[in-house]
Amino acid sequence: MNKKGSIGIVIISAIFIFIIGLATINLILPEVTNFRTDMSCSDVASISDSTKLTCLVGDLTIPYFILIILSISLGGIMSKFVF
Numbered sequence: 203m204n205k206k207g208s209i210g211i212v213i214i215s216a217i218f219i220f221i222i223g224l225a226t227i228n229l230i231l232p233e234v235t236n237f238r239t240d241m242s243c244s245d246v247a248s249i250s251d252s253t254k255l256t257c258l259v260g261d262l263t264i265p266y267f268i269l270i271i272l273s274i275s276l277g278g279i280m281s282k283f284v285f
Contacts, residue, residue, distance in 0.1 A: 209282050216275040216278045219278070220271060223274075241256060
C-alpha cells in the first residue's frame, strides 16, 4: 500500500478512536459524580486527609482519560509520519 493511502487510513482510525473515547467519557462521568457524593468530597472540613487524597484521585480520572485518548490518537498519526 502506498504511503499516502496508509496515512489516510491512520488519520481516519485516529479520529474514530478519539470519537469513541470521548463517547465513553459520558459513561464514566456519572460514576465519578456518584463517587464524589458517596465519599462526601464536597464537605472538606469533616473528612480525613486520606479521604481527601482519594477524592483527588477520583477527580483526576476524567482528565487522565482524556489525556490517554489524545495520546493514543496522536501517537497513531505521528507513528506514520516518523516511521
